[in-house]
Amino acid sequence: MTKVEIDRVAFLRDMHDVSAFGATAEGGLNREAASADDGRARDWLRARCVAEGMPVTVDGVGNMYAMLDIASPDAPCVLGGSHLDSQPNGGRFDGALGIVSALHAVLAVKRGCENGALRPQQNIGLVNWTNEEGSRFAPSIMGSAVFTGALPAPTALAARDRNGVPLEDALRAIGYLGRDPAPRNIASYVELHIEQGVVLETSGSTIGVVEGNWGAIKYTVEFRGVAAHTGPTPMPQRRDALLPAAELILFTRQLSDETGGALLSSVGRLDVAPNSTNIVAERVRVFAELRDVERDRLAAACRALEAKIQELGRGDVSATIEKPTDRAPALFDQKLRDCIEAAAADRGLASRRLHTVAGHDAVAVGRILPAGMIFVPSINGVSHHPAESTSEPDQLNGVQVLADVLARLVEDASPEMKRK
């Protein structure tokens, strides 16, 4: 039963330090991808890794890798990681907890190797994926999707924020438009993340063993009408793009209501142009999403939504549909799930299997590699909000289990841990 010990004081200090970059008055974070504050947080991470003897490379979409050769240079590699970017008014734990946990898990493994407690068969490293949140540049889960080949790098780099700035320029401005290749020989990826729900809290569990992910389909629907003065223009002449948008918002909610709330649905963003009080809306983009763990129910809701959009676009306002995210429900690697569960049990921690509703970098990476996810409890399930929090004991238990999992993986020489 391999165990390594994390440095609890240093971990909490690093969590404190990283929370300063983009800190808001409400106690949360505003650290959108490739912003100046994201750049400062990245600089901090690089300095921490270099100080621990881990050189940092940066790939063409800004993903940062800090690798440590603890086995032979050509050995496969275990990777931990998450993301440093946040929502515009997000919390301190979403992503950042996973990064700091990965750093301290790697350092615990490093010490385990140095003091002879571990006999590594694989190397180890950590990654900070670019733009997991997707609030500034769409789509979300971007850097890891480029890593897996699901998203072409040029498409990612061309994504523009609300001011028309492409990701490429934003990364260059903060010094993280890299040219290094992504590391090869990655054999497995493990990510610790806050649950962003109440399953662990209500069941009294400390460690979440993530079994798989819900399906998520995201739509960008653009309605096009004609701008006109809201004063003199007679009502029959108005081609108001906001009216079908409002109908779509209510219909999206209705799709969830019809399943008793089992299917999750939302419209979180609406871009109205020109968005002037006395101009009939010419162009409205509606960002709608549907999520479900049941594949068939999700597919049925998607068909209903697409039919509704077509119907709304048949009047004097046209409609176009894009589907930037189309994520099927899937399971994480069985062996990694078992490994996480065993590590929790060996520390005497109550664990619980559950699914992730939200998308994560581990979900993207799991498409091509064995991947695993550890959840820690979110107080009251609050997330994407300054009040988002996880208690210090829960943070420490989570990073300890992650360290134990990574320790077991680096000792593993079995051939099935190779790239899918």
Add this chain to the structure above:
Amino acid sequence: MTKVEIDRVAFLRDMHDVSAFGATAEGGLNREAASADDGRARDWLRARCVAEGMPVTVDGVGNMYAMLDIASPDAPCVLGGSHLDSQPNGGRFDGALGIVSALHAVLAVKRGCENGALRPQQNIGLVNWTNEEGSRFAPSIMGSAVFTGALPAPTALAARDRNGVPLEDALRAIGYLGRDPAPRNIASYVELHIEQGVVLETSGSTIGVVEGNWGAIKYTVEFRGVAAHTGPTPMPQRRDALLPAAELILFTRQLSDETGGALLSSVGRLDVAPNSTNIVAERVRVFAELRDVERDRLAAACRALEAKIQELGRGDVSATIEKPTDRAPALFDQKLRDCIEAAAADRGLASRRLHTVAGHDAVAVGRILPAGMIFVPSINGVSHHPAESTSEPDQLNGVQVLADVLARLVEDASPEMKRK
């Protein structure tokens, strides 16, 4: 029958020149109030006035006055004018045509005095009102409302744009935060404007004699929910501010439908926060408006809308209402209406009486002074759009009638033209 002659070539050249400031690729204008391009258009107007011997003063909210003493210094004054600011993607004629028309009407009167054709009893001048459009700084019709005392100057100066910039700073940045007093002794105000509708075009009329204005009530409704992740948050826990906003948009339209389109209604602007695809909307501001020429029908619709907002704010999302504009239906000065009608007839031009649905600076000024409005046809009624246009003959006929009206007013010594 007093007539003066405008300089048609110079007028068209000035219309061409002023259209360069904030010109867009689509042939329209992006010249929002107190923007850099608004500053350049103002500089141009000042230079034109000074070149014609008219010194320019600027009051505390940036209204520009160019006055000409053609009678005695203490005589009452006839004022023409409009506004140089535009919508973010507006047309070249809304406001600017009124400014250039006023300039050339004043110059025609000046020449009439110089060549002895006129015997002025009153002085003359023109005004460029700050921020008529209200797209960057709310409310609209701002500078003229401060002039009349309806809006306190500090309130206007404290209005902020989307980036949080107060009007005061924006005016200072372009050099138009003035300290001059507004001119006293204004006896009457006349404004030429594009119709922004199809009444003149469909009736084959060249000159619109504006009888009065529709009532217009504008609401700013803020719904407040709670931000949460659109993924894991269970539906019953979501307090989504976008749902009541969507209902209000559809209800606002329904109020018009119930009158067969007689009452005009719209929601042109919606501010969603944080407006991120995967965050439940925490705060949505809906900018709704109702317009009607019939006072009682308008009041009934307002009551229904306010009741609906209260109902929507009773659930798990709260609602607050502001009413930044509450404009009652009103009539313009009878004597000025007759004067415009007679001037059109004397030029052999077909005129038609009509109401303005939109608000204008002349509506604000008409609350305290005799005011009049001349409309010229809008091609296809298009307005607040780059395709907004008025034919050159219609422009020239309009400015000629304005010049004749101002000429008659400066010769008028009757006591009833004094301040209301």
